[in-house]
Amino acid sequence: MALQGTLAELPLLDLLEIFSRYYRSGWLSVDSAKGHAEIYIDSGRIIYAESETDRKPLGKILLGRGLLTQERLDEVLHSQTKQGGGRRMLGDLLLERGIVGQADIEEALADQLAETVYLISLESDGSFVYKVAGYEPPGSKVVVKLRIDEVVLRGMARVEDMSHLGIGLLSFRQVPLLADGVVNLRELELPPEEWKVLSLIDGRRNLDEITMAGNLTRFSTARALFSLLGKRLVEIGIGASPPPVQRTAAIQAAKPDPETLENLKRTLEGEENAG
Numbered sequence: 001m002a003l004q005g006t007l008a009e010l011p012l013l014d015l016l017e018i019f020s021r022y023y024r025s026g027w028l029s030v031d032s033a034k035g036h037a038e039i040y041i042d043s044g045r046i047i048y049a050e051s052e053t054d055r056k057p058l059g060k061i062l063l064g065r066g067l068l069t070q071e072r073l074d075e076v077l078h079s080q081t082k083q084g085g086g087r088r089m090l091g092d093l094l095l096e097r098g099i100v101g102q103a104d105i106e107e108a109l110a111d112q113l114a115e116t117v118y119l120i121s122l123e124s125d126g127s128f129v130y131k132v133a134g135y136e137p138p139g140s141k142v143v144v145k146l147r148i149d150e151v152v153l154r155g156m157a158r159v160e161d162m163s164h165l166g167i168g169l170l171s172f173r174q175v176p177l178l179a180d181g182v183v184n185l186r187e188l189e190l191p192p193e194e195w196k197v198l199s200l201i202d203g204r205r206n207l208d209e210i211t212m213a214g215n216l217t218r219f220s221t222a223r224a225l226f227s228l229l230g231k232r233l234v235e236i237g238i239g240a241s242p243p244p245v246q247r248t249a250a251i252q253a254a255k256p257d258p259e260t261l262e263n264l265k266r267t268l269e270g271e272e273n274a275g
Contacts, residue, residue: 003130012121013219020044020148032126039117045145046117054119058090061108067100089140110144111154118155152222172207179235197224201234
């Protein structure tokens with residue numbers, strides 16, 4: 001099966017969310033002004049992505065976290081290059097040599113994957129082709145599988161540099177709360193999207209439930225939530241108190257074309273029933 005379309009009709013994050021809902025496996029080829037990219041999906045989870053422009057090397061991520069020295073990295077990269085076309089993944093080599101632990105490699109790979117996919121998703125002018133045939137991502141002993149909500153939250157936090165918020169917001173299953181001391185909500189001047197999310201925060205709904213209740217996309221919910229966190233209007237977990245920050249302009253999310261969206265859903269549902 002092959003599906004194709006444009007990112008203007010169906011933005012990448014909406015497309016991935018549909019594949020997640022139907023537990024699809026395959027690979028997605030994306031072409032835009034920034035170049036070519038590929039995303040591999042296993043039963044609805046994103047497991048690998050590569051891009052001509054947006055993929056930060058694993059070695060640089062580990063160096064930045066102080067988990068690896070430049071000397072050790074150069075040594076492993078040299079041995080990797082000597083293996084030629086059949087060379088093994090860097091994470092596998094680092095793990096086998098005991099240079100970096102598996103948990104640290106998995107965390108770095110998860111951030112690398114989320115950031116790569118998120119950056120690809122910011123392109124609204126391009127095309128995609130989804131195929132099941134030829135589904136064979138690069139082999140590795142260390143594999144991470146991310147849900148679409150993890151990609152959105154991790155990717156947005158890294159790309160938009162939201163580390164200053166100091167929170168562990170990694171799942172749409174988490175429950176946001178109104179921050180202590182927030183009063184006179186009617187006096188606040190907020191964009192409609194932020195108002196909608198704020199109005200649905202009741203201390204019981206998680207982010208997925210807020211997204212559904214507000215008829216929002218996960219992208220728009222995450223964007224509004226990060227902004228509300230920066231304004232100290234909401235918090236995640238007990239005692240979270242983000243410092244005030246100067247906000248940058250919000251990224252505008254493209255709206256999926258309803259007809260294209262329904263056609264894709266019908267195609268996947270038909271294939272599922274046929275199987």
